Each structure stands twice: as structure tokens, then as C-alpha cells.
Amino acid sequence: MTSTDPFDSALDLLRRLNPSTTALNVQRLCTLSPSLTDDLLESVDIPLTTRKCRVTQRDFLCCDYNRDGDSWRSPWSNEFEPPLEESEVSEGVTPSEKVRKMEVRANEAFDVYRELYFEGGVASVYFWDVEGGFAGAVLLKKAVSPGGNSTGSWDSIHVFEALDKPPRQAHYKLTSTVILSLGTGAEGLGKMDLAGNMVRQVEQDMPVDDDMSHVANVGKMVEDMEIKMRNLLQEVYFGKAKDVVGDLRSIAPLSETNRDRATQREMISSMGK
Structure with missing residues (x-):
């Protein structure tokens, strides 16, 4: 056993x-x-x-x-x-002087990023030394309570590793996690609680002129990843919910909906042939 x-x-x-x-x-x-x-x-x-x-x-x-x-x-x-x-x-583990300077610059940069994309919330960046380069975590959080019993929160955790790749490049490996939580409650509508997370990973080689180039490179990768994940979350959460509601109660008569779906399948089948 x-x-x-x-x-x-x-x-x-x-x-x-x-x-x-x-x-x-x-x-x-x-x-x-x-x-x-x-x-x-x-x-x-x-x-x-x-x-x-x-x-x-x-x-x-x-x-x-x-x-x-x-x-x-x-x-x-x-x-x-x-x-x-x-x-x-x-x-107490703290980064080396060189890595700490990049950490300070990264916190300044992502504080601007936070204001541009979130218009509030909190951002923090942490770097630490690793053999052959350095690693870090970019954290972003925003929670809202627009009124009544409605709440929402967005937490993104971007963990990366940057390894030197002579002569003037670095190899980046980024793992991003987004935790999204939405909730609402009302007497007429009842209570809804929607929560989950998504993880994505990407690797990329990028040019490096000096230490501060790392901050710009990481910032670009995080920005691109967040945009992609935000669009995916919208599709997964709201697109799927829309499909389920549509199957439960169609706006158009079900006979028309089924006829359209049959026509679509027929076209796809003929294109495959």
C-alpha cells in the first residue's frame, strides 16, 4: 500500500x-x-x-x-x-548594489505603467542575484468596489530570469500569472462569484546596451504578456458565459439558430474537401 x-x-x-x-x-x-x-x-x-x-x-x-x-x-x-x-x-536577503540600482529604476518605471494601465492600485518590483545574471518579480494589484455588493480584483505576478548572452544580448524567461476575481450580489439578481487564474510562459533573446536596458526589455515583455492575457481572460470568462446563456435562451428562434449552425458546418466540411 x-x-x-x-x-x-x-x-x-x-x-x-x-x-x-x-x-x-x-x-x-x-x-x-x-x-x-x-x-x-x-x-x-x-x-x-x-x-x-x-x-x-x-x-x-x-x-x-x-x-x-x-x-x-x-x-x-x-x-x-x-x-x-x-x-x-x-x-535578510537583499540584492547586490548593481542589481539594486536596476530594481530602483524598475520600480519607478512600473509605477508609471501602473498609473497608465490601472489608474490606481499598487505595483512592486523585486530583483535578486542569480548565477550568470539576475532574476525578479513584477507584481501588480488593483481592487475595486464600484458600489453596492459588487467587488473585483486583479493580481498579476510576473517572475522572470535574465541570463547574460555575450556579446550584447540577454536571454529572458518570463512566467506570468493573473488572478482575477469578480463578485456581485443583489436581491433581484442573486449572488455571483467568478474567480480563477491563468498562467503563461514565454522566452526571448533581446539586445542589451547597458544594465538599464534590462528594465526596458522586461517592461516590454510584461506589457505584451498582460495585454494578451487580459484579452484571453475576457474571451474565457465572458465569451464562454455568453455562449452558455445563448444555449439556455436564444434571442432568435432556435430553428433559425440551428439552421445557421448547420449551414456553417456544411461550409466548413466542403472547404475541407
Whole structure:
């Protein structure tokens, strides 16, 4: 009789629960089995949380890439919130001076990007050193409550690795995750809860003139990926919902709809021949 891996069981359970409560479910699993905490936080994408930098008084996003124990590094001050204990100060992982300069420039650039595309929300960028280059995470979050019981949130997590490719190029590998949650409730319409995530990955070689070229290259890749994923989410969420509603109650008589579909199939079949 084979034993079941607790980590696999936890992931299997999360896949069967409501995506809108993933963060709460992960917290409960970590409480039930503390030994799985690090693995779950590294493997499960959950909506981003926000903290305030005590030095700059600016909000920043928290994720596993800027976490050290129960503290998170602020991209604005490069200090941890809450502060690490005196005995742990040397354990706080921060980027090298070269990578930190790129991180500062990237945060400035994506703060403009956030305002242009989201008109609000919070953006944070974190870089760290890896052998042969560097890696990073670009985080974006916006939550809205337009009124009544309607809510919505968008969380995007872009994790990339940039490896030097002499003489003047770099190889980028980008993994992007978007978590979308929509909810509404009214006496006349009832309650609707729509939540889920999408993951996409891309690799690309791009020219590099200096260190700051990395910021422009990553920015372009993230921008292109977000536009593609936004269009895909619109098609998956709303296009599919429209098809289902159309099958339940057609605007035109069903006889006309079925005749049009038969004509379409006939045309496709003749083109194949």
C-alpha cells in the first residue's frame, strides 16, 4: 500500500475548493500542517497583500519573493517590514548594489505603467542575484468596489530570469500569472462569484546596451504578456458565459439558430474537401 504525499494531497484539495478563497484555504492548511508552509507559499499563487513602508510611507506588495520569515522587504527603502530581529539582521536577503540600482529604476518605471494601465492600485518590483545574471518579480494589484455588493480584483505576478548572452544580448524567461476575481450580489439578481487564474510562459533573446536596458526589455515583455492575457481572460470568462446563456435562451428562434449552425458546418466540411 503506497502512502500519499501530504504536499500533493494539499495541492489536490486546493484545486477542488473555491478559487476566491485560496488565500484563506492556504492559511488553514499551513495551520494544520506547519511543515508544508514554505512549500505551499512557494507553489500556490494567492492574491497579493499590501503593507506600508515605514520609511517612505508608501504601499508595497508582499509575496514569497520578498519574504524573510514573517517580514517583507520594501522595494522603496530596501528594509524589512516589520524589522527583523537583531539576531536575524544578517539573514535578510537583499540584492547586490548593481542589481539594486536596476530594481530602483524598475520600480519607478512600473509605477508609471501602473498609473497608465490601472489608474490606481499598487505595483512592486523585486530583483535578486542569480548565477550568470539576475532574476525578479513584477507584481501588480488593483481592487475595486464600484458600489453596492459588487467587488473585483486583479493580481498579476510576473517572475522572470535574465541570463547574460555575450556579446550584447540577454536571454529572458518570463512566467506570468493573473488572478482575477469578480463578485456581485443583489436581491433581484442573486449572488455571483467568478474567480480563477491563468498562467503563461514565454522566452526571448533581446539586445542589451547597458544594465538599464534590462528594465526596458522586461517592461516590454510584461506589457505584451498582460495585454494578451487580459484579452484571453475576457474571451474565457465572458465569451464562454455568453455562449452558455445563448444555449439556455436564444434571442432568435432556435430553428433559425440551428439552421445557421448547420449551414456553417456544411461550409466548413466542403472547404475541407
